[in-house]
Amino acid sequence: MKSSTEKTVASHRRKHQWIGAATLVALAALVMPWLLTPHFSLIVDEGARLTRLPDPPKTESKSFQALVIDEEALKKSSEELDALLIGPTGSGKTASFILQVGAFKDEKNAAVVIEKLNDLNLARVYQRSGSQFIKVYLGPFLNRSEAEKAIQIIKDRLSLKPRIKQYDVREDGKL
Numbered sequence: 001m002k003s004s005t006e007k008t009v010a011s012h013r014r015k016h017q018w019i020g021a022a023t024l025v026a027l028a029a030l031v032m033p034w035l036l037t038p039h040f041s042l043i044v045d046e047g048a049r050l051t052r053l054p055d056p057p058k059t060e061s062k063s064f065q066a067l068v069i070d071e072e073a074l075k076k077s078s079e080e081l082d083a084l085l086i087g088p089t090g091s092g093k094t095a096s097f098i099l100q101v102g103a104f105k106d107e108k109n110a111a112v113v114i115e116k117l118n119d120l121n122l123a124r125v126y127q128r129s130g131s132q133f134i135k136v137y138l139g140p141f142l143n144r145s146e147a148e149k150a151i152q153i154i155k156d157r158l159s160l161k162p163r164i165k166q167y168d169v170r171e172d173g174k175l
Contacts, residue, residue, distance in 0.1 A: 097147040098139035099162040101154065110134040116158055122150045140167040 101117060104110040110127055113136050117125040128135045138154075141147040147164050154160050 095144075096140045096142055096167040097144055097164050098137050098141070098167045099147060099150060099154070100165050101136045101138055101160055101162045103133040103135045105133060107134055110136055113158075113160070117154070120153060120157065122153060138162065 102110070102113055104113070114125050114127060117136070117138055123139050123141060125136065125138050128137065138150065139147065141150065144164065151162050151164065154162055
């Protein structure tokens, strides 16, 4: 057990430590600004070097004309856009195709076919989940001959019979 004199010595020692710490902080607060202050006398002796800014360039102000909207051309372009969105997606040179490889009720079966198609590395493989079936697609292909080549490879290696379908970005492009 500690005697009462040992407790007093410890409390005095702690008091002296606090006083020493406060002295060091006060000394640092007085000395640090003196050490970090630049020598302003050098700046005053050399003098400030000021130069005049150049005048801004002179420009002519042009009057603005109000934008005129041709309502007839706007209506015509809107009708053309609607016709493109409603009409067929492509014909001849602009058509593209996808292959519908299968429609599955069981998700596991669809996953197996997707994995096998990915291993063939013919084109992008994706699926669409409908109300009853999970449809597996491959493509799009830029022309029918590429799609037919892919069909032949799938028939030979996987014994599946995919169907060529014209690619419609509105229906098939929602990846």
